[in-house]
Amino acid sequence: MSIGFDIRDRSNQIRPGELAQEPRSALSSTAVPYLLSSADALVILTSSIIGSVGYHIWTGGLLPSTVPYCxxxxxxxxxxxLRMSGSGYYDLPDSAxxxxxxxHILVCWFTTGLLLAFFAFLLKIGVDYSRGAFILFYFLAPVGLLGVRRMTKIILIxxxxxGAIGRRDVVLLGDAHEIAALQPQDLLALLGATHVSHFSLSKDFDPSAPAAFDSRTLIAVSDLVRRSNCREIVLALPWDDIGRLxxxxxxxKVLPVSVRLLPDIRVRTLTNFASSARTRVLxxxxxxAPLSTPERFVKRAMDLVVAVIAGSLMLPVFALTAVAIxxxxxxxxIFRQNRxxxxxxQFVMYKFRTMTVQENGPNVIQVVPGDPRVTPVGKLLRSASIDELPQLWNVLKGDMSIIGPRPHALAHDDHFMKLVGDYAFRHHVKPGITGWAQCNGARGATPSVEEIAERVKLDLWYINNWSLWLDFQILVKxxxxxMRKHNAY
Structure with a gap:
């Protein structure tokens, strides 16, 4: 399905929200990396087995067990x-x-072989693996990898x-003239596809309020991104149109996707764009984009492990807390509030009830020290952060992470977004039970603009510098x- 706002012909203009139907691709581009990486894995595994069997047949020895070679x-x-995927080797458009x-292939493979030799020496497994078989495998695998890559090019392009393969994870957004100037071969070079979902903004000389039209178009883009789990937005806009950019x-800002700006018509004229299908285009x-697919996988795995272990260990605490309340x-x-x-x-976040009120609407008053709405048991739970434990269920459901920016009530979200320009970037990752801001003193209520701005600054630093080691440090902190109970009230 392609979404388009083609305004080149006023009589055929498509309004925001209308769909321009195109045949769906038989295969989504999101499946391409998995197919290509699986092909490489099969080549390497087969080369290892052929290397072992071939070497022992050549030397006249008995056929070995294939287990260590597998x-x-x-x-x-x-x-x-892992090393090749980090550079986008399996993704469109590079693979097409x-x-x-x-x-690239030879350097990566031969250094991989050196790493294998190092591991064999370190783990002392060389006795179980023939050196001759390894050498044959070492030089046979790159031949297969190069051959498969060549066949990939012949089939993919x-x-x-x-249109048998298309990118439904990318959106093309921009000026109508810029989009019209992109030929199918240009889209293939720039995006790895000849047909993508595209949205055109209003004409510069459009007498009707262009800002209102563009706002409706951008809302439609946001809806598509959230509905289709798009990972990238590509802009085709004149580089001198700073206001529209x-x-x-x-x-x-509100969308957790990568946003790239293509060279405009004049820049493409100044460069050798005709050869772009064979080179990497600037x-x-x-x-x-906040986190790559491997990073999200690792973070999710850590969330599940920590949530299951913590939930199991805290079962007595859960029971005693429920009885006390x-x-x-x-x-x-359990107190439920939309976040x-x-x-x-939006999702429903769970906490142990600590107050006499259960605000979950347009007006939510933040808790202050000595707040009379906090119950005696609630005060104890909040001081020890026990009230946050039910959010382990949110982590297991996938709504939250163990580590991430703390979610705020919807009323506070809307208010803070108007005060702090980069506030929306906090939604580029899952919210967390704890975060970099909380373990650096930015915990509790945020009564002033300066305090919420400082929290946002810390949250954005975490998003831009995420690593598994950083999450571990945050857990310890x-x-x-x-234990210090700072700002816990």
């Missing part, structure tokens, strides 16, 4: 694919460009050109922050 092949596949990346960039990244008086044990999560999607 293990080495799988390990080599993991290392090679004609030239084979010979140097015509498949993309005829800033206008679009401001609207893109684009400007004006908004970075029930004995204190009427009211639910915004990843990509601005959170433990000591809870």
């Amino acid at each position: 293990a080495v092949g799988l390990l080599a596949s993991f290392i090679h694919i 460009k004609p030239p084979v990346e010979i140097g 015509p498949a993309v050109e005829r 800033e206008f679009v960039r401001e609207h893109m 684009t400007i990244e004006i908004q970075r 029930r004995l204190e008086g009427n009211g639910p044990i 915004k999560g990843f990509n601005g999607k 959170t433990f000591f922050a809870v």
Whole structure:
């Protein structure tokens, strides 16, 4: 499905929200990396087995057990694919460009072989693996990798050109003239596809309020991104139209996607754009994607492990807390409140009830020291941060992460977004039970603009510098922050 606002012909103009139907691609581009990496893994594993069998047949020895050779092949596949995927080797458009990346493949493979040799020495497994078989495997695998890559190019390029493979994870947004100037071969070079979802902004000389039209268009883009899980927005705008660039960039802040700016018509004229299908084309990244797919996988795995272990260890605490809240008086044990999560999607966050009120609407008053709404049991729970424990269920459901920016009530979100320009970037990752801001003193209520701005600054630093090691440090710092009970009321 392609979405378009074609305003080149006033009589056929499509209004925002209308859909221009095109045949769906038989295969989404999101499946391409998995297919290509699987092909490389099969080549490496097969080369390891052929190397072992071939060497022993050549030397006249008995056929060996293939188990250690399969293990080495799988390990080599993991290392090679991990290193190649980090540079976008398996993604469109690079995988659909004609030239084979010979140097890239050979350098990566031969250094992978050196790593394997190092691991064999370190783990002392060389006795179980023939050196001759390893050498044969070492030189056989790159031949297979180069051959498969060449076959990939032969198959992929015509498949993309005829629309059998398409990118439904990318949106093309821009000026109508700039989009019209992009030929199918240009889209293939720039995006790895000849047909993509596209939105056209209003004409510069459009007498009707262009800002209002553009706002509706950008809302439609946001809806599509959230609905289709798009990972990238590509802008085709004149580089001298600074006002519109800033206008679009401001609207893109709320979306956790990469935003790239293509060279405009004049820049493409000054460069050798005719050869772009064979080379990497310069684009400007004006908004970075928060976490890559491998990073999200690692973070999610850590969330599940920590949530399951913590939930199991805290079961007695859960039971005692529930009994204490029930004995204190009427009211639910669990407090539910709507919050915004990843990509601005709403979810219900759970906490142990600590107050006599259950505000969850347009007016939510922040807790202050000595707040009479906090119950005696609630005061104890809040001081020890026990009230946050039910959010482990939010982590297991996938609404939250163990580490991330703390989610705020919807009323506060809307208010803070008007006060702090970069506030929307907090929704580029899942919210967390604890975060970099909380373990650096920015915990509790935020009664002033300066305090919320400082929290946002710390949250954005975390998003831009995320690593598994950083999450581990935050967990340790959170433990000591809870012990100090700073701003816990």
